Amino acid sequence: MGKYKYRVVDSDAHYMEGLDQLVDYFPEPWKTRMIGGSGKDKASIAGIYPISTGDRSIFGRIQRDEFTEMQRNAGGFVPEIIPDVMEFLGVDAINMLSQKMLTFSRIKGDDERATLLANAYTDYMLDKVVDPSEGIYTMMPIPFQEPKEAVELIDRVSHEKGIIGGCFVTAGPEPPFGNRKYDPIYEAAEANNLPVVFHAGGGGIDEFVSAGYEKFIETHVLGFLMANQSQITSLVVQGIPEKFPNLKIVFQESGVFWIPLMMHRLDTEYLKRQSEAPLLTKKPSEYIKEMYFGVQPLEIPDELSYLRQVIDMIGGADRLLYASDYPHWDYDPPSAITDLSILSEDEKKRILSGTANEVFGI
């Protein structure tokens, strides 16, 4: 244990991989394209990944001097940097999610890219980065655009100790994740005891679902929230927890205040339109209270008792996972939890590492 008197597991940090790190893990002809090899094929990063707009650093206001220093020492964002990140945060274990995968759900045409990237990233992370003995883990990005290939990836790598989940990015999948098209993926995840993690995305100014917002604060406040709201609605109403009762479902990166909103709003409509959710055997909120939620970016109201009520409404600290989101602009250090006077010692332990142990086995 480092800075804190608690064991701390960071359930969501980001690995800032460069395309050059993944090159060797692509099959041909993509590998040659990536390295700009001989002949006519040459890929640019913009040709592979959708990018997101909006200045995360608020035009230089947010600085990560310590992160710049770490990268200078390590020679870029390379695997060797992770122990420094962990020490800086004060965490004992870390789940590093691909940075580039955050725009994954916007891959719609030519969906081969999703499968290529998910496999290459997973293989790279397994080969070069994850190290369970050092507390370093990752999640495979789920190439949900091609369910059959997603199942193959799950079956291929779920047994790896360094892989602790399958990640769906919630910004913009069509159809949404409750659709039966994705059933085989959930079936495979359940069979492999692989938690599925729905991670928010979709805050950029230009790719926001409704055009015209002028500032990133607007699209980020709304985008990350709406992406998770839309997917939790689809999952619950379509009865994914009924179809796959042993599937562990996690939502990340929209704070916690949105959860009771969805519980109550869904319940209110369900009482009126129950026949449209005929697989459900209980109210939507009851399913949500069986899910898990990363707390970042945690909202801290002036009146802390409001946060307490939110936590109570969603089923208590048992549902919550500490997550930093480092090195992103709005990251939360563990003190976001350790400083909270409204939590008991047991609740702090539970959020900082107990829930991660239950969900991810780390």
Next chain:
Amino acid sequence: MTQVLICHVDELPVGERKIVELEGKSIGVFNIEGKYYAASNTCPHRGGPVCTGRVGNELLADFVGVGLRVKEHFGPNLVLACPWHGWEFNMETGVHLGDPQISLPVYTVTVQDKELFIEI
């Protein structure tokens, strides 16, 4: 419990319903395929005239296989839907289909000498 006379059976043929006022309460009495039901006509939601709503079979669905469209069908239970916002209640028990904590008061209907009574 008191037995209150509603009407002669001939006044409530199959498929018909009656809304009656009994002891200050509005109550719906139904004859559905020869079986009688009675329920409060005051919806526990916002007081809507629930007994004027549609009666039908409960909509159910089966998960018939991974990746397949869920199979929707009607089950045997009769349900009453409040016309104001759609809350649905089991005809027999009055229990809300979406939340067992909510229920519409229902009453037992008996037939004696071709006359219908309910117990309230």
